[in-house]
Amino acid sequence: MKETVLDVLIYLFDHYVEEELEINPDQQDLKTQLVQAGFADLQVDKAIDWLEGLATQKDVLDTSVLCSRSIRVFNEIENEKLDVECKGFLLFLEQSGVLDSEDRELVIDRVMALETDNIELQQLKWVVLMVLFNRPGKEAAFAWMEDIIMDEVSAVVH
Numbered sequence: 001m002k003e004t005v006l007d008v009l010i011y012l013f014d015h016y017v018e019e020e021l022e023i024n025p026d027q028q029d030l031k032t033q034l035v036q037a038g039f040a041d042l043q044v045d046k047a048i049d050w051l052e053g054l055a056t057q058k059d060v061l062d063t064s065v066l067c068s069r070s071i072r073v074f075n076e077i078e079n080e081k082l083d084v085e086c087k088g089f090l091l092f093l094e095q096s097g098v099l100d101s102e103d104r105e106l107v108i109d110r111v112m113a114l115e116t117d118n119i120e121l122q123q124l125k126w127v128v129l130m131v132l133f134n135r136p137g138k139e140a141a142f143a144w145m146e147d148i149i150m151d152e153v154s155a156v157v158h
Contacts, residue, residue: 005114008039008047010126013133050113054134057109070101078108081117086124093128098141106131125149 011034027048034044072094074087082090090107093099099107110127111119119127129149132142 003039003043004116005043005046005050006116006123006126008034008043009050009130011037011039012047012051013126013130046115050110053113054106054110054131057106072101072104072108078112081112081119082108082124083118085121086119089121089124098132098144099128103131103135103138103141106135 031041031044031048034047035041039047072090074082090099090104094101094104107124107128110131111124114123114127116123125145125148129142129145132138132145135142
């Protein structure tokens with residue numbers, strides 16, 4: 001089976017965040033642990049870069065152009081990667097107050113940073129969860145998204 005960057009990220013999230021283990025700040029040790037878990041070096045490096053991008057993007061995002069009453073128009077590349085179901089889910093999350101416009105832009109940025117041609121709804125939900133986890137003050141939104149994802153995972157298992 002060929003793992004993707006998102007598979008590595010989900011593994012990290014499941015094994016470190018969910019079990020409340022501290023991620024070792026030494027990237028080399030983290031990389032070694034992920035390679036020992038069976039992930040390819042290249043995918044691990046890309047996942048670490050993705051996480052670094054999440055950390056830096058939230059500080060770089062230009063919030064002056066964001067308005068709570070604005071409608072997000074997706075560009076051609078975003079339309080190719082996100083299908084109607086994914087864009088509808090993002091709109092639903094924003095209208096429900098789970099995401100604000102800044103969160104939405106971070107989610108879109110992180111989705112676009114994944115090296116895949118298109119994103120499935122389940123994958124988008126994981127990206128939303130990871131973005132919310134990294135946003136201070138978003139604990140309730142994170143818990144809501146976590147419940148959605150875990151309910152779907154347990155439904156598949158049973």
